[in-house]
Amino acid sequence: MTNQASQKPAISPLVIGERTGSISTAEIISVLKGELTALHIKQAFSAEVAEEITANFVGSPGLKERKDGVPGQYVGASHYRKDAATYFAEAETARPYVDALFSNLVDPVRGLFNALKRELHDQGIELRLARSAQGQANICRALSWSGSGTFSLEPHDDVAQVACAGNDYEICAVAKNTVAALNFYPSMPEEGGNLRLWSHKPTVADRKSQGVETTGYPYSAAYLDAVPRRDFQLKAGDIALIDGGFVHGVTGQSGDGKRRVLLNSFFGFARPDLVLWWT
Ligand SMILES: O=C(O)CCC(=O)C(=O)O
Ligand SMILES: [Fe+2]
Numbered sequence: 001m002t003n004q005a006s007q008k009p010a011i012s013p014l015v016i017g018e019r020t021g022s023i024s025t026a027e028i029i030s031v032l033k034g035e036l037t038a039l040h041i042k043q044a045f046s047a048e049v050a051e052e053i054t055a056n057f058v059g060s061p062g063l064k065e066r067k068d069g070v071p072g073q074y075v076g077a078s079h080y081r082k083d084a085a086t087y088f089a090e091a092e093t094a095r096p097y098v099d100a101l102f103s104n105l106v107d108p109v110r111g112l113f114n115a116l117k118r119e120l121h122d123q124g125i126e127l128r129l130a131r132s133a134q135g136q137a138n139i140c141r142a143l144s145w146s147g148s149g150t151f152s153l154e155p156h157d158d159v160a161q162v163a164c165a166g167n168d169y170e171i172c173a174v175a176k177n178t179v180a181a182l183n184f185y186p187s188m189p190e191e192g193g194n195l196r197l198w199s200h201k202p203t204v205a206d207r208k209s210q211g212v213e214t215t216g217y218p219y220s221a222a223y224l225d226a227v228p229r230r231d232f233q234l235k236a237g238d239i240a241l242i243d244g245g246f247v248h249g250v251t252g253q254s255g256d257g258k259r260r261v262l263l264n265s266f267f268g269f270a271r272p273d274l275v276l277w278w279t
Contacts, residue, residue, distance in 0.1 A: 007209035009200040009227050012246070014038065016230065023112065023239055025119035032268065032275070034178045037243050038197055040232050044239040045108040045184065053101055054187040054236075054261050057142045062097025070217065072153070075101060076141025076279055080161050081215065084168040088134035091279070098138045101263075109140045109184060109263055113277065120275060127267075130171050130278035137278035140184075140263040151249045152193060155224055158244030158266060160207055160216025171276055174268035181244035185234050187261040192253035194231040198224055201245045219247055 015035070017027060020042040030036040057063065057075060066072045068081050076098045077090040102110075117127040129137045145152040163175035183195070207213045210223055224247065231251065232240055236258075242248060244266065253260055267277040 007206060007223075009198075009202070009206065009223060011199050011227060012201045014197060014199050014228075014230055014246070016040070018042075018232075023241070025116050028112070028116055028180070028241060029119070031180050031241050031243060032178055034243060037246055038230075038232070039239075039241045040234075041239040041241075042235065043237050045237055047237055049105050049108060050186040050236045052103065052105055053142075053263070054259075056101045056103055057144070057186070057261050058259075060097055060100065060142075062094060062100070070153070071147045072143055072145040074141055074143050076138055078141060079137075079165060079169070079171070079278060083166055084132045085134050087169075088132045088136065091138050092135035094141075095138055098140065098142070101142055107139070109182075109265060112182070113139060113265075116275075125273050125275060127275045127277065130169070130276045132168070132170070139277075140182075140265045141279040142186075142261060142263050144259055144261050145250055147250075148252070150221070150252055151196075152252055152260070153250035154218030155196070155198065155221075155247050155249035156212075156215075156217035156219065157202055157207075157247055158216065160202075160212060160214060162266070162268075163204075164214040170270060171266075171278055173270040174276055177269040179244040179266055179268045181242050181248075182265045182267065183240045183242075184263040185236055185238045185240070185261070186263065187258055188234050188236050188238075189253040189258050189260050191257075192251050193260040194233055194251040195240050195242075196249050196251055197230050197232070197242060198247040199228040199230075200224070200247050201243075202247065218249075
């Protein structure tokens, strides 16, 4: 038996790629296969597109306050702590607002999705949006975190919420493989708002010991204290793609100035011949 005090986080090394330019499908597949923990692509999409998406987010009639215990605002739908029927119904309702974030732009998230779909198709693997009788997932959701203090988004993993999503979700099958978390950053504050990644991939036992078995959120500072970590200093126009099984969070940001806005999606192998994509 282990208890909270004795459960020491095991260290898993971080394999990181960082460069400027366009993201390649080969790099995305490396993250999907667990060969790369994180990939930071600087200046991956244009400043003009970034500014327009930000303006559309801020002025969106579909902008809402999160009411699920994670402080932030959003456009779109999150599967976190929702059953499949509720999530897919919300995704359908939110779709016009998600589409409107891109107005008449060429949507960079859709561009990445389509490129990956083509590449995987050539390898005999299907990529598609997760779905149910109630509808299908959107290509992304837009988020702005509003936690105050050390973190604007507390340390968490993205796998617990997938593993415990419930049998009515087809995404459950992805939890045993890499859950890739894709983030596009249309707007970043001058200071803070770093994506912080810890050298630790929690097991079910780790989550139980920390009381975050079904949510993966939040891990305490005490638990992560001795774990090595890496901060990504992001700028508007950057992409970060990470193995969402590793603990990550967002550092605090200064109150005034530009807000931090991201477009987020998750994807991973449900079967050797099927990759699902959801939010
Ligand atoms: O805002 C970020 O950089 C990370 C977002 C994230 O971890 C999430 O949405 O699960
Ligand atoms: Fe996350």
